[in-house]
C-alpha cells in the first residue's frame with residue numbers, strides 16, 4: 180500500500196487537473212455500457228408490448244445516441260489524457276530518481292552490483308509505473324462501477340445469477356494476484372541478466388572498444404555472450420507466460436461455461452413465460468458486461484500489485500541512506516591554512532577486498548608541492564579518491580587544517596579542490612564545454628576558458644579546430660548536420676588539465692598522471708607550466724615519470740599500501756631505497772649505449 184500511495188501521490192503532484200479530468204471521464208465511461216443495456220431493454224419491451232409512443236421512442240433513441248457518441252469519443256480523450264499523464268509522471272519520476280542519486284556523495288553505491296540492479300529496475304519502472312498504477316487504480320474504479328451497475332441490473336432479473344457471477348470472481352482475483360507476484364519476482368530475477376545483456380550491447384557498439392573487438396575478432400564471442408543472457412532471461416519469461424496462459428485459460432473457460440449455463444436458464448424461463456425479450460437482452464449484456472468488468476478489475480488489481488512490487492525498487496533508491504554519512508550540521512570548510520594530514524589511514528574498497536592502504540600517514544603542508552610515487556597498485560589513486568572524500572577511511576582520519584573530512588560537507592570540500600584524475604573524462608561536447616565543465620560559473624566566460632586552455636597547452640590545437648572553441652569533440656553526435664572532431668589522447672589530456680586550471684585558485688590541486696599521454700616536448704612544456712603553477716600552491720602530484728616529481732618539496736613513496744619512504748629527491752637518492760632504485764632504472768633507460 181505504501182508503494183501504491185507513493186505512486187498515486189507522484190501522479191497527483193505531476194498534474195492535478197489532468198488527473199481529476201481523467202478520473203471523471205473514466206467514471207463516465209464506466210457507466211455507459213450498463214446504461215446502453217438498460218435503454219436497449221426498455222426499447223425492446225416498449226416495442227414488443229406494443230406500448231411505444233413516438234415521444235418515448237424518440238427520447239430513448241436520443242439517449243441511446245448520446246451514449247453511443249460518448250462511447251465513441253471518450254476512449255480517444257481518455258487515451259490522450261492517459262498518455263499525457265504518463266509522460267508528465269515520467270519526467271517528474273526521472274528527475275526525482277536522478278536527484279536521489281546525487282545524494283550519494285561517494286562512489287561506493289556505484290560499485291555495488293546489487294545496488295546497480297536495483298537502480299536499473301528503478302530506472303526501467305520508476306518512470307512508467309506511477310502512471311500505470313494510477314491508471315490501473317482508475318481502471319479498478321471504472322471496472323467496479325461497471326460491475327456494480329451490471330450486477331444491479333442482473334440482480335433485478337435474477338438475484339441468484341448475480342450472486343453466482345460475483346462469487347466466481349474471487350478465485351480469478353486470487354489467481355491473478357498470485358500470477359502478478361510471480362511475474363514481478365521473475366522480472367526482478369532476470370534483472371542481472373538484462374544488465375549484462377545491455378553491457379554486451381554497449382560494448383559491441385562502443386567506439387572505444389571497436390578497435391580491439393575488430394582486431395581480436397571478438398564480435399562473435401561477445402554476441403554469443405549477449406545472446407546467452409537474452410536466452411536465459413527469455414526462458415524465465417516463457418515459463419511465466421505459460422503459467423499465465425494455463426491459469427487464465429482455465430479461469431476464462433470456467434466463466435464462459437457459467438455464462439452459457441445462465442443464458443440457458445433464462446431462455447428456459449422465457450419459454451415458460453416468466454421473462455420478456457428485453458430481459459433476455461439485458462441478461463446477455465449484463466453477463467458479458469460483468470465478466471468483462473471482472474476480468475478488467477482482476478487485471479487492473481494484478482497490474483497494481485505487480486507494478487508496485489517493481490516500483491519498490493524506485494522507492495528503495497529514493498529512500499536509500501547516503502553512502503557517506505554527512506553530518507546534519509557539517510563544519511564549514513575554511514580556506515586551507517596549515518595543510519592536509521593523512522593520519523594512520525586504513526582503507527579497503529569493501530570488507531571482501533584486501534586492505535589497499537595500511538596505516539598511511541603523511542602531510543601535504545600548505546603552499547607546498549608533494550609528489551606521490553610507487554609501483555602500480557600501490558594505492559596512489561586511492562589516496563586521491565580519499566582526499567576528495569569519494570570514500571571514508573575504515574580507520575584513521577584525513578584532516579583538513581585539523582578538521583576530519585567526515586565532519587565536512589563533501590560538496591563544500593570539493594569546491595576547494597582542483598583535480599586531474601588518472602581516468603579523466605572526455606565529454607562528447609564542444610571544446611569550450613570540455614574546459615568549462617571544470618567551473619560552471621566560467622562556462623560562458625570565453626576569456627577564462629581560453630586562458631586555461633593556453634596554460635594547459637591546448638590553445639593552439641583548439642584554435643585550429645574548424646569552429647574553434649565551439650567545435651564539437653565527438654564522432655557520435657552531429658552538430659548542425661556536421662560531424663565533430665576526434666582528438667588525440669594527448670590533446671584530450673591537455674583539455675582535462677585546462678579543466679583543472681579553470682578551477683584556478685582552489686586550495687588544493689591534485690594531479691594524477693597529468694602528462695602520461697603527452698609527447699616528450701609537450702610533457703616538458705606542460706611540466707614547466709606545472710612547475711610555475713605549483714610553486715606556492717598546495718598540490719599533490721602523482722606520476723611514474725620521476726623527472727617531473729623530483730622538484731616536489733616532499734616526495735612520499737607508497738609501497739603495498741604503506742609509506743615506505745619520504746623526503747626530498749636528494750634525500751631519497753641518498754637513502755638508496757625504492758625511490759632511488761626506480762629513479763636509477765628510469766635514468767638508465769635514457770642513457771645512450
Ligand SMILES: Nc1ncnc2c1ncn2[C@@H]1O[C@H](COP(=O)(O)OP(=O)(O)OP(=O)(O)O)[C@@H](O)[C@H]1O
Pocket residue numbers: 290528532535553554555556557558559560561562601
Ligand atoms: N574501485 C575499486 N574497487 C576495488 N578495488 C579497487 C578499486 N580501485 C582500485 N582498487 C584496487 O586498489 C589497489 C590500489 O589501486 P590504485 O588505483 O590506488 O593504485 P595506483 O597506485 O594508483 O596504481 P597505478 O600506478 O597503476 O595507477 C589495486 O589493487 C586495485 O585493484
